[in-house]
Amino acid sequence: MHKAKLLRSFSFGAAALGALTMGATAAQAEYPERPVTMVIPYGPGGATDISGRTIAAPLGKAVPKPILMVNRTGAGGATGSVSVKNAKPDGYTMLFARVGSHSVNPAMKATLPYTLDDFRFVGVYEINPVACAVKADSDIKSMADLVAQVQANPGKVSYNSAGVGSLLHLAGAMVLREFGVENPMKDAIHIPLKGGGAAATAILAGTSTFICTNSSALASFVKNKQLRPLMVTTAEPVVGFDAPTAADLGKPNLHKLVGWTGIAGPKGLPDDVAAKWRDYMAQATADQGFLDKMTARGSVIRLMNPEESEAFILDQYTIFRKLVDDLGMRIKG
Amino acid sequence: MMQNSRISPLGLVFIGFGAFILLVAIPYAVTSPSNVQKIVLAPTFWPTIIGWIIIGLGAILMAMRFFVPADWSSNDADAGDGTPLPGGWLRLAAAGALMVALVYVTPILGLVWTAMLCFVALSLLVKSSRPVVSLIVAIALPLALYVFFHHAAGVAVPQGEFIRLP
Amino acid sequence: MSVIDNLSAAWPLVANLESFLALFIGITVGVVAGAIPGMSATMAVALTLPFTFALQPITGILLLLGVYKGGIFGGSIPAILIKTPGTPASSATVLDGYPMAEKGQAGKALTMALYASCTADVMSNLALILFAGWLASFALSFGPPEFFTLILFSLTIIAGVSGKNLVLGLLSAALGLLLATVGLDLVYGTNRFNMNDPNLMGGLNFIAVLIGLFAIPEILAYIWNPQERKGSVRSLGGQHLSFKEYKRCFKSIVRGGFIGVILGSIPGIGAAPAAFLSYSEARRNSKNKENFGKGELEGVAASEAGNNGVCGATLIPLLALGVPGDVITAIIIGAFMIHGLQPGPMMFIANGDIIYALFLGLIISSILLMGVGSVAIRLFRYIADIPRPVLLPTVFVLCVYGVYAVNNNVFDIGVMFAMGALGYFMLRTGIPAAPFLIAFILGPLLEDNFRQAMLMSGGSGTILFRSPITWVFWTLTAITIATLVRKGMQRK
Structure with a gap:
């Protein structure tokens, strides 16, 4: 009884919206109907x-x-x-x-x-352009510095990601490889964190050396001079990032990143x-x-x-x- | 109060469970890549430790039966008030079936109608002393929650294939 | 920016109708939910979460905090009146509150609970405002090794929530740790106990686990034995609490508030242990020890001060470290993230105005709690009259909707039911559920931080002793375990 009454009042409101469809086989009206x-x-x-x-x-x-x-x-x-x-x-x-x-x-x-x-x-x-950055007080000032450090101390430089299979994970390896590090999986250490926010914060805490991620995730830290950008992967410069582009550095392959x-x-x-x-x-x-x-x-x-x-x-x-x-x-x- | 004698089989259950984790579950359900260099980093490292902890604690639980006074080696279990009504296991089985049914019926009927049916079924199960009140709540509550979640919180409450709510 | 600058920037964010309304509604919802047995403050906060998505960040978070505070107080109402703690945090309140109600002093006990809650609440908020900023700068020295030792220490609280049998508590915790490993491996991305099911790859949803573990067994227990509980609500009796009585309990309230603040600021402890510790300290220091457990006003005051003192303080690790202190603050972190706010040290720099607006809102909430609580005490009788055959199916339907809404996934409802079955098994065998939940929350943090530390050091364990902070937590852990062992020996 109650059910029927309620349904009636509901179908009244629903009919006004034209959203009540009875049965899955009802004729397909114009998409979208709900x-x-x-x-x-x-x-x-x-x-x-x-x-x-x-x-x-x-x-x-x-x-x-x-x-x-x-x-x-x-x-x-x-x-x-x-x-x-x-x-x-x-x-x-x-x-x-x-x-x-x-x-x-x-x-x-x-x-x-x-x-x-x-x-x-x-x-x-x-x-979203991708940017690589290090902590502001790091002695790494450019991509060349970073690569030199990786090659001088294999297995000591590390990078953060938001987890296995995230863009950050692949980006770190791809950037190092493009800059001539033969085996970035072995020479650099990938430290996965849970989520992009944690990854950015961990650079500040000194958990790892560098991070490559969407520029938007780093923008506020770069603005506050807590992180130093090393490069952006686009051909055009990114506003607020005082760093060379991949085109400037002669790595056009990174535009795909x-x-x-x-x-x-x-x-x-x-x-x-x-x-x-x-x-x-x-x-x-x-x-x-x-x-x-x-x-x-x-x-x-x-x-x-x-x-x-x-x-x-x-x-x-x-x-x-x-x-x-x-x-x-x-x-x- | 619980009987102390039930502690000891519980210890056995946990030893068995720990062994199952170590011997069956980890080898079959945890994949460890071949290029893991350090044992402490292997995906199987923590589950293995936990498996051994469970076995160890199960053994202690069994041993406690002999060394520890009864009142300390058991926790108070909630036995409810008075003598339980007969047919408890039957009702529990019905409740279990109801829960399984809810998960599978929801995509077909939609959450609102399924919840109404579940409410009615639960009321029957506990032989509600106020059938009219139960029926009113059974109809009104899922609808009210639907309105809240769908319209106020923007949650896509599952709609069935038969009757859609606005 | 100084505190004054921040406060003046924050005032306009709070001084509007929406914020007051959010706090008022939140506290009301919390008190009512807390007062319903089977609906914990945690569930109420989880169920409120989806409503905050559409709100302004501050309004939404104040709403949740209101529910939290209201819920912790609300739990004391059924604890006193019908010997059923509405939330785990008010378990200690039962000890003296119920005997008082038996003696016809329910009104006095409830009023004392409310005053003690509000007093401790103010203390807790002040601690947050004064110390959180200082902790924030300190927080950046926390890397994976420091977090690992901190979480290891937090796990020792399992001993405090295990009941009489520590072994059963530890077993419960081990099961929680095991369940937390379901999903994808952090370092290698491989499958762990997920049978290649995409629903399990993300791990088990912790709200589904929580509700399944606490609410569903309650319903199953009633289905097992569907009889009306004895114990009816008695008249509220003497409503009045004299100022002299409040003054007599004041020392216990302050002590309880202090204990709450300390335990609340350490992640992973929560309100229930604080209430018990506060209660036991009040008893130890009281002149009329024998009266405790027989209806001692001071016992009610101490328990409620202990559990409400936790509320504000749990926000210290949340805001300063981005670490949830308990399940409720873990949900509140979710609310921050929805609005693009990342709690943690950076938030003090990036969103200082929001943080100070929250501080102001918290202070206002203590005052509102007083008002709402007084009304609730008078009205509660009608809610308590809902017969269990109607109440429990209602809780059931609420749980189903609430768990679905968390991740929009019917699978999570199934997880909740499976956990409910496990929880009922644990209830029947006397295995405490609280250690399970603490381990389920802390387990992944412990493992992840351990493995991150191992990655940093190339597998060398010495990194776990790299800084004074790690040494502090190692020492604290050792002392706690040693104390436990000594106590165990004495009991033997």
Whole structure:
């Protein structure tokens, strides 16, 4: 009795919103007809979370139905990514894919329960330059100093990361290798911490020598003169970082070493849904408030179309995969 | 108060469990790469230590039976008030089945409807002395929580495949 | 910036309607939740967390702190009235509060609990404001070796929460340590006990473990024996607490507050041991020792001062080191991170205004707690009237929603139920649950910091003795263990 009464009053409100659908077989009306869940595979407060929640505001205006932001944390982005891979490809469950979850992890982990082929990208919208830095009172003043130290004392210089399979992990090895350290896995020590925040703080505490991560994670420390930047991996200088670019140092290969955030759905995402998402993202990334917030944090906003996005990610994956295989970094168990 | 005689089998259970960890669980479920140079850094290092600790403590637990006065070697267990109602194990089994069912039914029915059914089932299980109140709460509580979590906190409460809430 | 500058920058952040409202709502929710047996302050904070996502950082964190403080006090209400501590922290309050209620002095006991809580709360907040800044600069000398020794020392508290049988407590802790290793290996990224299941790769969600371990066994125990507990609520009796009585207990309250501050600022100890230590110290120093356990007002005062003295102090390691002092502050750290704030030494430099705004909010919260608590004492009878056959399924549904909301994952509900089964087994066999939880929280920290230290030193153990801080913690650990062993020998 109560149930029926309640249902009636509920369906009254629901009908007004046009959101009550009876049965899964109901005719597919115009997408979207109900709220869209967007999974952030990393914890609150991280780079992906901040990026996702920033774009959620303009996306909310573009998408006709509400967007529900969901943090599903664990295993370097794998837990959340798998949940989207296994979701129905109806466009009601989408994923914020990130460099760690969708190019470093697939390159490094043989046991990863998903591959790039399990997702259909609707667009990459953000690029983050990577910067390397040391503690401000360190006697290392340049990349040359750093490499000289590694070569003079193999096994003494260390770098921090946010965990195995994070961009920071791969970045440290890749940068050293590009600068001529033959076997960075042996000559430098990787000290994993839990999360990007802990990794940056550990440099201040002197736990390790250097860190390579998104410039936005280091910006406030560099500004406070607590960290000294050694280089940025982009071709263009990064505002606030008084350090040479990879182009200045003659290492154009490092331009590929950047962070990014994009939106993806499960593999079977229908074409019309993917096309709609292109429009949504075009609208969202044109929003001035969004652009201001993101660029203030040091991100470069550049919307790639789906084909461009997939080519970009595959290219980065291939480079990372080769490095991982050359250095024997692949995790098999 | 618990009977001291139950301590000793508990020690055996823990020794067995520790042995299971060391002999079965670690070799099969913990992967250690071949390039580990230092034993203290191996992924199996801590689980192995913990396995031995469990075995050691289990042995002490068994030994305590002979050396330590009864009132000290046992903790007070909550036995509840009065004589327990008969059929306890049956009710516990039903509650267990209910919990398993909840996890598997939630993706199909949605959390709200599943929670209502669970509330009703639990009330039946404990033979609620106030069936009307229980029924009202069973319907109102999951709905109220849905409104809170979905609309106020922005949590994507699982919706079923049949009846969706706004 | 000086303290005064910081405070003046912080005042506008707190002096607005939202902040007061957040504190008021938080304290109210906390008192009510704490007063419901089976809903601990921790659960209340965990359930409130999702609501803070949409709020301003300060408003959200003040809301959580309000729930925390309210919850710790609220637990004393059912402890006194129906001999069921609403939260573990108020277990010590039962000892003298319930006998007082039996004698018809429930009103006096409850009022004493409230005054003692508020007094200790003020002490705790002052300690935080005066010492946290100093600790912050000290915190950067904490590297992996220092953290390892600190956490090793924190693990010794397991002895204090093990009940009569230390071996069972240690076994419980070992199980907690073992469960904490589930997931991916920190250094090599390989699988550990996760059966290649993506849901297990991230490790077990600790809120699911916590709720499963404490709330679900309570429900199962009722299903095992669904009879109304005896013990009905008696009339509140003499409401009045004379100033003379407060003055008589004042020394115990201050001592309890002091103990709470010390234990609260050491990560991993929490409110329940502080309450028990405060109670035992009050008893040791009291003239009428024999009256303790039979309805001694001072016993209630000391227990409540001990557990509320912890509240503000647990924020010292949280803010100064970025280390959660207990489960509740671990959840509160999550709330900081949602808003992009990384608690730790840097926060004093980067977000000094937010920190001082929190300090101000905490002081205001002590005053609000007084008001809300007085009203709650009068109203509580109606909540206590909810019959258990209705109450326990309600708690069950609340747990399911709450655990789901933490990580938006139905799998976590399953984890909670599995832990509930384990918790019930432990309840039946007399294995204490608290050491399990402490080990589950501290275990990964212990292991990670050990391995990071080993990476730093290339496998040499001498790094664990590299600084005076490590020596201090090694010494403290040794003294604690030696004391335990000596006590054990004496008992034999």
